[in-house]
Amino acid sequence: MVLTLAALPLLCGGSASGEERFPPPDFTYHKMPETPVPPPPSPLWEYADTAALLAALALATYLALGRRSRNGLLILAAVSLLWFGFRREGCVCSIGAIQDVAEAVFNAHRAVPGTVIVFFTLPIVFALFFGRVFCAAVCPLGAIQELAAIRPQRIPLWLEHTLGIVPWVYLGVAVLYAAGGTAYVICEYDPFVAFFRRSGAASMLIFGACLLVIGIFIGRPYCRFLCPYGAILGLASKLARWHVRIPPTNCIRCRLCEEACPYGAIVSPPAPLAPAERRKARRRLALFLAAVPVWIALGAVVGRMTHATLARMDYQVRLAGWLAAEKDIDPNDKLALDAVRAFRNTGQSPAEVFSAAAARLETFRTGATLLGAWIGLVVGLKLTQLCTRTPRDDYHPDPRRCVACGRCFWYCPEEQVRRGWIQSVEAVLPQGTPVPLNTVARRDSPGEKT
Amino acid sequence: MASPGKGVSRREILRDGLQMAALVGAGGLGGYLLGNHGQGDDMLWQIDPYKCIACGNCGTHCVLQDSAVKCVNDFSMCGYCDLCTGYFPPEPAALNTAAENQLCPTGAIVRRAVEEPYYEYTIDEDLCIACGKCVVGCAAFGNASLYLQVRHDRCVNCHQCSIAIACPSQAFVRVPGSQPYLLKQRIRPK
Numbered sequence: 001m002v003l004t005l006a007a008l009p010l011l012c013g014g015s016a017s018g019e020e021r022f023p024p025p026d027f028t029y030h031k032m033p034e035t036p037v038p039p040p041p042s043p044l045w046e047y048a049d050t051a052a053l054l055a056a057l058a059l060a061t062y063l064a065l066g067r068r069s070r071n072g073l074l075i076l077a078a079v080s081l082l083w084f085g086f087r088r089e090g091c092v093c094s095i096g097a098i099q100d101v102a103e104a105v106f107n108a109h110r111a112v113p114g115t116v117i118v119f120f121t122l123p124i125v126f127a128l129f130f131g132r133v134f135c136a137a138v139c140p141l142g143a144i145q146e147l148a149a150i151r152p153q154r155i156p157l158w159l160e161h162t163l164g165i166v167p168w169v170y171l172g173v174a175v176l177y178a179a180g181g182t183a184y185v186i187c188e189y190d191p192f193v194a195f196f197r198r199s200g201a202a203s204m205l206i207f208g209a210c211l212l213v214i215g216i217f218i219g220r221p222y223c224r225f226l227c228p229y230g231a232i233l234g235l236a237s238k239l240a241r242w243h244v245r246i247p248p249t250n251c252i253r254c255r256l257c258e259e260a261c262p263y264g265a266i267v268s269p270p271a272p273l274a275p276a277e278r279r280k281a282r283r284r285l286a287l288f289l290a291a292v293p294v295w296i297a298l299g300a301v302v303g304r305m306t307h308a309t310l311a312r313m314d315y316q317v318r319l320a321g322w323l324a325a326e327k328d329i330d331p332n333d334k335l336a337l338d339a340v341r342a343f344r345n346t347g348q349s350p351a352e353v354f355s356a357a358a359a360r361l362e363t364f365r366t367g368a369t370l371l372g373a374w375i376g377l378v379v380g381l382k383l384t385q386l387c388t389r390t391p392r393d394d395y396h397p398d399p400r401r402c403v404a405c406g407r408c409f410w411y412c413p414e415e416q417v418r419r420g421w422i423q424s425v426e427a428v429l430p431q432g433t434p435v436p437l438n439t440v441a442r443r444d445s446p447g448e449k450t
Numbered sequence: 451m452a453s454p455g456k457g458v459s460r461r462e463i464l465r466d467g468l469q470m471a472a473l474v475g476a477g478g479l480g481g482y483l484l485g486n487h488g489q490g491d492d493m494l495w496q497i498d499p500y501k502c503i504a505c506g507n508c509g510t511h512c513v514l515q516d517s518a519v520k521c522v523n524d525f526s527m528c529g530y531c532d533l534c535t536g537y538f539p540p541e542p543a544a545l546n547t548a549a550e551n552q553l554c555p556t557g558a559i560v561r562r563a564v565e566e567p568y569y570e571y572t573i574d575e576d577l578c579i580a581c582g583k584c585v586v587g588c589a590a591f592g593n594a595s596l597y598l599q600v601r602h603d604r605c606v607n608c609h610q611c612s613i614a615i616a617c618p619s620q621a622f623v624r625v626p627g628s629q630p631y632l633l634k635q636r637i638r639p640k
Binding site: 020021022023024025027028029030032033034035036037038039040041043046089091092093096099100101104105108110111112113114115117118120121124125128183184187188193194197199200201204236239240241315334335336338339341342343345346 | 465466468469472473476477479480483484486487488489490491492493494501503505507513514515522523524525526527528529530531564565568570572591592593601602603604605606607608609610612615616618619620621624626627630631633
């Protein structure tokens with residue numbers, strides 16, 4: 001065996017180029033078989049997926065906005081989980097499609113299946129009109145967490161806002177690595193795909209299980225604090241014309257829904273500010289707005305400094321590192337040893353790898369600077385956004401965080417009246433609560449069901 | 451949608467404008483991608499046999515318990531040797547065809563006499579674990595007709611293939627669904 005290994009490098013070069021040491025025989029009787037090539041699954045499945053996505057989005061929109069049925073949404077979520085998750089095994093998904101889109105935008109030669117493009121675009125278009133109905137009951141990752149959220153607790157608002165930055169950072173990192181063709185990190189760290197396939201690396205299963213256990217008490221941890229696609233959809237939902245509402249008609253400000261949302265999406269009407277406070281708030285807003293460029297510059301500088309660390313994920317850069325210090329490779333590092341061996345097999349000179357790695361490093365210098373600037377922008381805008389107040393007089397879901405799960409519907413006495421569970425809203429208002437003034441007037445308005 | 455009696459507020463005009471812009475943007479991006487990058491069939495993972503060094507990671511890093519990568523014998527390249535170094539341990543000094551001398555740890559290579567003096571080697575894919583031992587053996591002393599390929603009846607086509615991450619030679623590439631295999635006789639360099 002030792003002899004074999006010693007002879008291997010000498011012989012590999014010749015055999016790799018397809019040289020035939022033993023010419024294939026010409027048989028008299030025997031018929032040479034074809035090398036079996038089992039075909040991939042029919043592309044019809046792709047079209048079925050696209051049709052299923054469109055149907056599920058339309059149904060989710062109807063259930064959330066038309067029927068206002070939480071049960072319907074839960075059933076649809078379970079069906080989506082079974083189909084997109086367990087039947088189609090989690091690929092392709094809209095979250096991962098971000099990376100294909102990013103790579104295609106930066107790489108002219110990257111072909112993208114039409115299904116992937118539809119999966120990326122369609123939920124955004126729906127969000128622009130109806131909010132995050134995709135998250136409500138179509139996305140299998142959202143569905144599995146929605147079904148796991150048995151005892152969801154609210155978390156402090158400051159934590160909600162802080163962790164809410166993470167998806168944007170994750171989006172930036174994912175785009176950076178996908179655009180350069182280095183890796184698809186969203187897929188690499190997909191928490192639930194191992195469940196969908198009933199098989200996968202231990203780390204994947206543990207990460208997914210941890211998120212599910214946390215998800216029992218803190219609803220949808222992946223959707224809220226990691227999912228980059230959710231962040232995009234949230235932004236699109238901000239422009240939605242027909243976003244899901246808490247009351248079916250008008251808010252009577254009974255405050256019964258105040259605690260209903262485990263995802264911290266319900267916003268109370270802000271109390272009016274005194275003129276002095278208003279001036280102070282305005283000054284604060286101006287200050288934070290002015291600080292945004294500072295955040296961007298700071299992020300860019302820090303990002304630029306980390307480019308070498310970020311580039312370490314790139315294959316060319318790693319290979320160059322291994323070749324440069326071949327003697328220092330840990331004998332247990334199988335990947336490094338194999339990579340060096342594979343490199344020898346190609347017959348390239350190390351200089352080619354070094355120049356390719358230097359070019360990659362240069363690309364990463366630009367990429368890391370942009371990523372840093374992006375993170376700075378996100379932080380700056382988040383702080384600015386915290387200084388703004390939208391004057392409203394009703395309780396409404398913040399479209400960025402609302403996933404249209406429908407939990408709040410039943411809390412609303414107007415909804416209970418609509419469903420015929422109670423005769424009038426006064427029946428459920430807490431004892432001693434003054435009936436809000438606008439109730440009577442609004443409920444008598446034409447077109448109202450009683 | 452204007453609220454009755456109030457006309458259209460500035461906020462609503464701004465929102466509608468932004469919404470239209472976002473719609474045009476999303477539609478434009480989707481259309482651009484479909485036009486310039488889009489293709490009807492799916493992209494699938496495959497191994498470039500000229501890059502592969504048969505390190506054995508395919509057998510251990512696939513998300514499937516039983517890896518979707520299997521060894522294939524490219525019959526049109528195979529020498530049909532009696533002393534096959536893919537089938538027997540490639541030790542030239544002590545090479546013989548005794549039954550205990552199989553190289554494959556799972557006995558997945560089926561050896562069958564076809565015509566004097568030739569033997570045909572077929573792979574029992576249910577037994578193959580993609581360890582690559584036969585691939586290395588065949589490449590060392592034979593025609594390199596044994597090599598690893600992703601079997602698309604088994605592959606679940608992960609968006610990011612786990613083996614591709616662990617591949618030391620960057621042999622994992624995305625291929626269009628219309629040409630799902632990279633057989634050596636089809637892609638022979640030069």
